[in-house]
Amino acid sequence: xxxxxxxxxxxxxxxxxxxxxxxxxxxxxxxxxxxxxxxxxxxxxxxxxxxxxxxxxxxxxxxxxxxxxxxxxxxxxxxxxxxxxxxxxxxxxxxxxxxxxxxxxxxxxxxxxxxxxxxxxxxxxxxxxxxxxxxxxxxxxxxxxxxxxxxxxxxxxxxxxxxxxxxxxxxxxxxxxxxxxxxxxxxxxxxxxxxxxxxxxxxxxxxxxxxxxxxxxxxxxxxxxxxxxxxxxxxxxxxxxxxxxxxxxxxxxxxxxxxxxxxxxxxxxxxxxxxxxxxxxxxxxxxxxxxxxxxxxxxxxxxxxxxxxxxxxxxxxxxxxxxxxxxxxxxxxxxxxxxxxxxxxxxxxxxxxxxxxxxxxxxxxxxxxxxxxxxxxxxxxxxxxxxxxxxxxxxxxxxxxxxxxxxxxxxxxxxxxxxxxxxxxxxxxxxxxxxxxx
Amino acid sequence: xxxxxxxxxxxxxxxxxxxxxxxxxxxxxxxxxxxxxxxxxxxxxxxxxxxxxxxxxxxxxxxxxxxxxxxxxxxxxxxxxxxxxxxxxxxxxxxxxxxxxxxxxxxxxxxxxxxxxxxxxxxxxxxxxxxxxxxxxxxxxxxxxxxxxxxxxxxxxxxxxxxxxxxxxxxxxxxxxxxxxxxxxxxxxxxxxxxxxxxxxxxxxxxxxxxxxxxxxxxxxxxxxxxxxxxxxxxxxxxxxxxxxxxxxxxxxxxxxxxx
Numbered sequence: 001x002x003x004x005x006x007x008x009x010x011x012x013x014x015x016x017x018x019x020x021x022x023x024x025x026x027x028x029x030x031x032x033x034x035x036x037x038x039x040x041x042x043x044x045x046x047x048x049x050x051x052x053x054x055x056x057x058x059x060x061x062x063x064x065x066x067x068x069x070x071x072x073x074x075x076x077x078x079x080x081x082x083x084x085x086x087x088x089x090x091x092x093x094x095x096x097x098x099x100x101x102x103x104x105x106x107x108x109x110x111x112x113x114x115x116x117x118x119x120x121x122x123x124x125x126x127x128x129x130x131x132x133x134x135x136x137x138x139x140x141x142x143x144x145x146x147x148x149x150x151x152x153x154x155x156x157x158x159x160x161x162x163x164x165x166x167x168x169x170x171x172x173x174x175x176x177x178x179x180x181x182x183x184x185x186x187x188x189x190x191x192x193x194x195x196x197x198x199x200x201x202x203x204x205x206x207x208x209x210x211x212x213x214x215x216x217x218x219x220x221x222x223x224x225x226x227x228x229x230x231x232x233x234x235x236x237x238x239x240x241x242x243x244x245x246x247x248x249x250x251x252x253x254x255x256x257x258x259x260x261x262x263x264x265x266x267x268x269x270x271x272x273x274x275x276x277x278x279x280x281x282x283x284x285x286x287x288x289x290x291x292x293x294x295x296x297x298x299x300x301x302x303x304x305x306x307x308x309x310x311x312x313x314x315x316x317x318x319x320x321x322x323x324x325x326x327x328x329x330x331x332x333x334x335x336x337x338x339x340x341x342x343x344x345x346x347x348x349x350x351x352x353x354x355x356x357x358x359x360x361x362x363x364x365x366x367x368x369x370x371x372x373x374x375x376x377x378x379x380x381x382x383x384x385x386x387x388x389x390x391x392x393x394x395x396x397x398x399x400x401x402x403x404x405x406x407x408x409x410x411x412x413x414x415x416x417x418x419x420x421x422x423x424x425x426x427x428x429x430x431x432x433x434x435x436x437x438x
Numbered sequence: 439x440x441x442x443x444x445x446x447x448x449x450x451x452x453x454x455x456x457x458x459x460x461x462x463x464x465x466x467x468x469x470x471x472x473x474x475x476x477x478x479x480x481x482x483x484x485x486x487x488x489x490x491x492x493x494x495x496x497x498x499x500x501x502x503x504x505x506x507x508x509x510x511x512x513x514x515x516x517x518x519x520x521x522x523x524x525x526x527x528x529x530x531x532x533x534x535x536x537x538x539x540x541x542x543x544x545x546x547x548x549x550x551x552x553x554x555x556x557x558x559x560x561x562x563x564x565x566x567x568x569x570x571x572x573x574x575x576x577x578x579x580x581x582x583x584x585x586x587x588x589x590x591x592x593x594x595x596x597x598x599x600x601x602x603x604x605x606x607x608x609x610x611x612x613x614x615x616x617x618x619x620x621x622x623x624x625x626x627x628x629x630x631x632x633x634x635x636x637x638x639x640x641x642x643x644x645x646x647x648x649x650x651x652x653x654x655x656x657x658x659x660x661x662x663x664x665x666x667x668x669x670x671x672x673x674x675x676x677x678x679x680x681x682x683x684x685x686x687x688x689x690x691x692x693x694x695x696x697x698x
Contacts, residue, residue, distance in 0.1 A: 246547070247543075247546075247547055247597060247598045247599065248596055248597050248598075249543035249547055249593050249596075249597025249598050250543070250547035250548060250597075251507060251508075251548065253512070253515075253516065253548060253551050253552060254512045254516075257512045257513055257516050258516060258552065260513070261513065261516040261517055261520055262520075264517070265517075265520055287512065288510065288512075315624065317626055317627040317629060317646045317649070317650075318640070318642070318646070320626070320644075320646075320649060321629075321639075321642045321643060321644040321645065321646050321648075321649055322641075322642035322643030322644060323639070323640045323641070323642040324640065324641075325640070367640050367641075370637070370640060371639070371640040371642075372632050373592070373627045373629060373630070373631040373632040373634050373646065374508050374592075374631050374632030375592040375596065375627035375631050375632070376592060376596040376597055377592075377596065377624070377626070377627065379596075380596050380623050380624070393508075393510070396509065396510030397510040397511075397512055398510075399510055400509060400510035400511045401510065401511065401512060401513060406509060406510065406511075407637050407638075409636055409637040409638065410509050410633055410636055410637050412636075413505065413506075413509070413633070413636040413637075414506055414509065414511050414514055417501045417503070417505070417506055417514060417518065418514060418517075421466075421499075421500030421501050421518070422466040422469070422470055422500075422501050423466055423501065423505055423635075423636055424466070424470055424471075426470045428497060428500070429497050430470075431464075431469045431470070431496060431497045431499060432445070432447070432469070432494065432496040432497055434464075434468075434469060434470075434475040434478055434479065435443055435445040435479075435482075437475065
């Protein structure tokens with residue numbers, strides 16, 4: 001029976017990490033439903049972006065208040081989690097504060113001391129975050145797409161962090177041998193006196209309970225990630241790496257279209273020629289996107305990475321003037337639909353069975369798509385290099401090239417370009433008339 | 439404009455066996471839109487004044503296809519692009535300048551992959567180049583001390599990170615440059631991009647150009663400077679809507695420099 005806690009710990013750890021790994025596998029499978037993207041170019045530029053934008057959070061700090069608070073929570077999260085390593089070793093081998101034994105006392109004290117200070121800073125930041133969301137009611141958290149689950153999701157994550165930080169401090173405060181060492185208890189030396197009247201045995205029990213709930217809480221949080229908007233803490237890094245390194249104004253040229261245009265422009269092409277043999281089994285290329293499978297893997301990764309902060313939407317000219325379009329909603333819809341497709345695949349033994357739904361129409365409406373000015377404000381704003389505009393463009397392409405469903409005025413404009421090389425019905429031969437007009 | 443503008447075409451140049459140093463891509467708005475034509479002529483005036491050896495394609499120029507592409511019609515875009523590239527390559531064009539950031543972006547970023555590789559610059563960049571090279575001198579009195587605010591065109595600024603050239607050029611007029619709250623990377627679109635110029639806006643509670651005009655009015659400018667024919671139209675309409683057209687002028691940087 002002596003090893004019972006170790007065994008229980010090991011089982012919990014394996015279950016927690018195992019379930020998470022299983023969901024990560026699903027996540028990767030879902031992302032791979034999209035088209036492959038070649039990102040072998042500009043490796044150094046991509047790594048530079050990871051360092052500056054993801055690690056360095058260079059875009060977040062442009063909004064100083066939330067940027068600063070976020071930096072505290074981020075640094076706190078990364079550094080305090082070093083403590084998890086000790087917890088895991090202690091849990092598996094039945095040791096107590098193994099670090100205290102093997103690290104120089106001054107170093108251990110310094111580490112735990114910094115964790116304690118950071119824990120308090122994180123606690124304060126998280127409380128301010130909660131106030132921003134629930135009391136001050138900052139506009140970007142109030143959009144229609146933020147009602148219901150997305151709102152609760154945001155708050156649940158904050159509660160998690162409050163509880164975890166409190167448990168960490170409680171665990172240290174009630175650890176009598178740690179307090180006796182009087183090194184690293186920068187914060188908890190002030191909390192420990194609250195428990196001065198407690199029996200040693202009771203203190204030990206509280207410490208153990210805090211320790212166990214802390215690690216179980218971390219494992220639950222890890223597994224909560226997949227179901228929440230909080231995946232960005234992991235996906236921000238690959239997402240920034242795969243983000244565009246081209247000028248924002250450069251939209252991709254559809255290769256399938258290039259092939260057809262070249263054929264049309266080639267005077268030697270035989271219009272009645274049989275298609276080449278190899279093309280027979282291939283599904284004819286679809287122009288643009290009507291569902292998540294038509295998007296690229298990077299666009300799908302974007303959808304999982306989005307943490308619904310709403311900086312994009314708060315900068316979108318269409319949204320600012322009351323139109324339905326919200327770039328954040330585009331990302332949330334894409335993820336929701338991708339999850340729906342993923343569940344469909346799970347239920348149907350690994351194959352997607354048509355469910356009569358698609359991203360276009362069932363999630364994102366034409367009205368939203370046509371409200372976009374392609375101004376790139378959303379792309380510029382995103383702190384983790386998500387590109388909602390590329391999804392909007394791919395869906396417009398589907399509307400126009402597969403469904404001829406452009407607004408009438410745009411059809412007129414395009415007919416003019418086809419007929420006379422200008423968006424207005426003027427004669428091509430009048431193109432230089434301006435030179436002689438007064 | 440009283441003086442006669444010199445506007446040679448590539449065809450003229452070729453007939454004389456000459457190659458101009460730069461091609462001026464006029465664009466559809468610059469060719470046909472009444473307001474934009476004034477910008478075109480102002481820019482030609484600058485080119486003439488600086489003795490730039492340039493040419494236009496004239497009737498051989500066709501729409502870049504940019505607006506069709508943003509509307510989702512990739513077919514039409516690529517057809518236009520391939521046709522234009524054929525003409526440009528036949529004339530062995532190396533360098534292109536344009537007053538339209540949409541053409542600028544499209545020619546610079548989206549033509550190369552279809553076989554059109556050119557050094558493309560925006561007219562504000564070219565004006566800056568002419569001034570720094572001493573080819574163009576301004577007397578600097580016309581706009582001295584005037585409050586000017588510059589509206590960043592999305593396809594020049596965010597799309598291609600050109601923020602300094604227009605501002606540097608404006609400073610050369612000795613005007614007082616005042617920035618809107620939203621400027622450079624955070625500048626608000628005028629509302630015309632992404633083919634919106636050619637359609638009615640979706641239902642909302644305001645027009646985008648009105649919101650952007652309000653941004654500009656906050657700076658209490660005498661002149662709102664633009665670098666894009668579409669922005670110019672949107673801001674001009676916005677100023678009219680606010681009934682400020684008597685006090686505030688909306689001018690392209692080319693027009694300012696032509697008078698400066």
